[in-house]
Amino acid sequence: VDLAVKPTGGNKTSPIFYGLMHEDINNSGDGGIYAELIRNRAFQSSLKYPVSLDGWTPIPATTTLELKKLASPLSSALPYSVSVSGGGKAGKIGLANSGFWGMDVKAATRYAGSFYVRGAYKGAFTASLQSALGEKEVFGSVEVQSKSVADGWTQHEYVLVPVKNAPNSNNTLAITFDAAGVEGTGGLDFNLVSLFPPTWKGRKNGLRVDLAEAFAALNPKFLRFPGGNMLMGHTLGTFWRWNETIGPLKDRPGSDGTWEYPISTGMGLIEYMEWADDLKAEPILGVYAGLALDGNYTSEAETDHFVQWALDEFEFLTGDVSTPWGAKRAALGYPKPWTIKYVEIGNEDWLAGRPTSYDAYKAYRFPKFYNAFKAKHPQVQLIASPSVYDGFVAPADVVGDWHPYLTPDGLVDRFNRTDRLTQANRTLIGETAATHPNGGLAWDGPLASNPWWQGSVAEAIFLLGTERNADRVIGACYAPQMRNLNRWQWGMTLVQHAADTALTTYSTSWHVWKLLGQHVITKTLPVTVSNGKINPLYFVAGDSEHDTTIVKLAVYNSTTPVPVNLKIESVEAGTAATLITLTGPADPYAINDPFLRTNVVKETTTKLVAGEDGAFTFSLPQLSVAVLETEKK
Numbered sequence: 001v002d003l004a005v006k007p008t009g010g011n012k013t014s015p016i017f018y019g020l021m022h023e024d025i026n027n028s029g030d031g032g033i034y035a036e037l038i039r040n041r042a043f044q045s046s047l048k049y050p051v052s053l054d055g056w057t058p059i060p061a062t063t064t065l066e067l068k069k070l071a072s073p074l075s076s077a078l079p080y081s082v083s084v085s086g087g088g089k090a091g092k093i094g095l096a097n098s099g100f101w102g103m104d105v106k107a108a109t110r111y112a113g114s115f116y117v118r119g120a121y122k123g124a125f126t127a128s129l130q131s132a133l134g135e136k137e138v139f140g141s142v143e144v145q146s147k148s149v150a151d152g153w154t155q156h157e158y159v160l161v162p163v164k165n166a167p168n169s170n171n172t173l174a175i176t177f178d179a180a181g182v183e184g185t186g187g188l189d190f191n192l193v194s195l196f197p198p199t200w201k202g203r204k205n206g207l208r209v210d211l212a213e214a215f216a217a218l219n220p221k222f223l224r225f226p227g228g229n230m231l232m233g234h235t236l237g238t239f240w241r242w243n244e245t246i247g248p249l250k251d252r253p254g255s256d257g258t259w260e261y262p263i264s265t266g267m268g269l270i271e272y273m274e275w276a277d278d279l280k281a282e283p284i285l286g287v288y289a290g291l292a293l294d295g296n297y298t299s300e301a302e303t304d305h306f307v308q309w310a311l312d313e314f315e316f317l318t319g320d321v322s323t324p325w326g327a328k329r330a331a332l333g334y335p336k337p338w339t340i341k342y343v344e345i346g347n348e349d350w351l352a353g354r355p356t357s358y359d360a361y362k363a364y365r366f367p368k369f370y371n372a373f374k375a376k377h378p379q380v381q382l383i384a385s386p387s388v389y390d391g392f393v394a395p396a397d398v399v400g401d402w403h404p405y406l407t408p409d410g411l412v413d414r415f416n417r418t419d420r421l422t423q424a425n426r427t428l429i430g431e432t433a434a435t436h437p438n439g440g441l442a443w444d445g446p447l448a449s450n451p452w453w454q455g456s457v458a459e460a461i462f463l464l465g466t467e468r469n470a471d472r473v474i475g476a477c478y479a480p481q482m483r484n485l486n487r488w489q490w491g492m493t494l495v496q497h498a499a500d501t502a503l504t505t506y507s508t509s510w511h512v513w514k515l516l517g518q519h520v521i522t523k524t525l526p527v528t529v530s531n532g533k534i535n536p537l538y539f540v541a542g543d544s545e546h547d548t549t550i551v552k553l554a555v556y557n558s559t560t561p562v563p564v565n566l567k568i569e570s571v572e573a574g575t576a577a578t579l580i581t582l583t584g585p586a587d588p589y590a591i592n593d594p595f596l597r598t599n600v601v602k603e604t605t606t607k608l609v610a611g612e613d614g615a616f617t618f619s620l621p622q623l624s625v626a627v628l629e630t631e632k633k
Ligand code: AHR
Pocket: 023, 025, 227, 228, 229, 230, 347, 348, 403, 431, 479, 480, 490
């Protein structure tokens, strides 16, 4: 195939084209990128999940752990605590937590621990990281002098540095104390027991380093949060309440979540903003717009309340200290306002069917949010949660959001789909993935259990098509982006993980999204193709801000390798270029097995030089993705 990349023409690319989307699905927040090691750390309960001792065991087994709703709880957000009592017997007693299916314990690493305790106790607590099984092996422990008193809650903080690596992640954090030092026989009450390993960029209450690095490697330019379905909740009462995710952890009640497990909301609004800051990515803030997953939505009068609620959320993040909510943020220790350029109104509001309470012209939910933000924050780019592809007609200054979850063929078929977008119906691709194999039942069948090579190549082809139109497609991201190997709802993922950091692996799609995300086109260039057709070689070309030209290519549905003769008209004969090619095995269904830790994606780097005619020649096999970047011109 002869390709010719023209020196001019094309369009300016959105500055935030490749990004990330995060919600707590697949234990990607708690037990995922949120670095907290203690599960059920504060005995939170929610509408769906009653308070429990999940994750906790007594030390020794004869010790009583009892959940109590004390008259003086740690906070109104955390009404329950656990009473630890040895029934008047002498000796060391306490409680242990088994983490999110274990805990990684590394020698010479600083673990920052804390717990609240209530009850008069003279003596010391012992915090230990130890194995969970049989004869407990202690990898490190620290004595914490008690400051605990009879009639109040006292926080104890400590640093624990293990002296040995644990051989596996089947470990616990144990906190014990000497029953003889407790006044009376009543035992002690504990709450908010927390333990963090070192976090990404050293943030307090921050992110797990290996997972945060895996996403930083994708070079994301935006972070869309907090969902996704997590934003919406199953019922009208269970949406993500931003105002309950801010401030000290003791003031966060936790929530139902949406994905079959409760969430601590330790990863709250500010933690998301800090993540975006550390990625140098633009936040795309999703605000609750009154739709629940069960199809119920707020009435017109109720919607006004949520519009104000969203404005307050925006002011909390962006207002200066002279504003009521900006002052609240400052009081929490964040005086500097953030800048938010993108606000998305709801999530997948097409779920309510059509006609819907969300229509831009015939209903009230979208118009109320739109009018309120336009009046107060006209500089913000508003994003509607459906797009033109969902039949949504938005005002011209609004961007839609399209979530194509498709078969590989479905994604490839949509290579051209965004060509017809106009400036009046721009869109974000706020979620996408290959979710079902070709030839199956698509959405009437189950989700695929893993990303697979053919699906990942198809994602690349869909992205190349949209990147050609990146003046109207403002960005694209994969979802869901992480999954914990112990519990997940969707098999689709970029990164798969467990407590043991050695189990962190990257899916076939992570390799593809990384290659595309790391080569940033700032302006597309027109490409002509000799045979006049796209299939089986798909491509996009453009210039980068480094004065190089980038051509991204992928092959799908070819029985033979595709010879490519690529002439970039702006480069002279003798110009050098680097070609990075991703290929997979012959089996299109091959996966990066998270348990076997296989990687089926092969990355090859080749140096090329433009020949006499100024063309680069190479060949790409079936199911491959490649990026060619010239040297600086
Ligand atoms: O990514 C998983 C879910 O898919 C998201 O929560 C939702 O927005 C979409 O339907």
